[in-house]
Amino acid sequence: MSTPLAGCDFSSAPTPRKPIVLAHGTRLGERVQLTGLEALPTLDAFAQWLRRPAAWVGGFDFPFGLPRELVEHLGWPREWRACMDHYASLTRPQIRDTFAAFCAARPAGAKFAHRAFDRRAGSSPSMKWVNPPVAWMLHAAVPLLIDAGVHLPGLHAGDAGRVALEAYPGLLARELIGRRSYKSDDRARHTPERLIARKDLLAALELGRTRLGLRLKLTHAQRDALVDDASGDRLDAVLCLVQAAWAERHGAPAYGLPADLDPLEGWIVSA
Incomplete structure (x- = not known):
């Protein structure tokens, strides 16, 4: 029996118009079958899904940790759970002011602290609060993972049947189509070029055609739905699903994560 898989395109402020999107699927050998898409319009709906008593391996598009350099500079706890509890206790204005002060004291071109793999993965620093606001995503999502009791390999022990991994759709997308833009939340930027890029x-x-060695299996209706979603949210969830499948194929306990993973920063699966 194959393990259910999930890929998550996350929003720190979801709405019915811009929900959190889950892509569900399974892996059989080198084939990843998309079995469905699910829209969660609130953070509470996402929390409820996390707590369901069902087994899965999931890839989630939000950061699971902060840069060690930042944490040590601020004097915050250096153990992951304690650090995340402290971070969750702060308000967004407190976080913004703290991070802005950190950046202001640093030279141009090196304002943000990075995690060890950010440049390799092409991911934004997890302390960024704008464009994209990944610091808010971490603030909203990671406490929900902890409260739900899921297992975060390399970071936090939980229910081994529900395995959550940090994913990043941009890592896989760039491997396949380079830096071509394939999505936008701005309707005025829903161009034919982005449509072709999604196709x-x-x-x-x-x-x-990816180093992950996996092929995605879609129905015609699923393909049309992914192409037609100019925001790219559904497609990003599917990219996270494929990364989760790669991790599930590697299996417990590491799920493809490196042996030298920093237990404070975490790691993007397949980076």
């Missing part, structure tokens, strides 16, 4: 990205996933 090319899906075609590459279906043909297995």
Whole structure:
């Protein structure tokens, strides 16, 4: 029996119009079957899904940790759970002011602290509070993972049946179509070029043109739905699903994460 898989495109302030999107699927050998898409319009709905008594391995598009350099500079706890509890206790204005002061004291071109893998993965620093506001995503989501009791390999022991991994769709997308833009939340930027990029990205996933060694299996209706979503949210959830499948194929206990993973910072799966 194959383990259920999930990929999550997250929003720290979801709405019915801009929900958190889950892509559900399974892996059989090198084939990843998309079985469905689910929209969660509130953080409470996401928390309820996390707590469901069902087994899964999931890839989630939000940071699971802060840069060690930042944490040590601020004198925050250096153990992951204690650090996340402290971070969750702060308000967003407190976080913004603290991070802005940190950046202001640093030279141009090196304002933000980075986690060890950020440059390798092309991911934004997890302390960024704008464009994209990943610091708010971490603040909103990680406490929900902890409260739900899920297992975070390398960071926090929990229910081994519900395995949560940090994913990043941009890492896989860039491998397949380079730096071509394939999405925008701005309707005025829903261009034919981005539509073609989504089609090319899906075609590459279906043909297995990735170092992950996996092929995505879609129905015609699923393919049309992914192409037609100009925001890219559904497609990003599917990219996270494929990364989760790669991790699930590697299996417990590490799920493909490196042996030298920093237990404070975490790691993006497949980075």
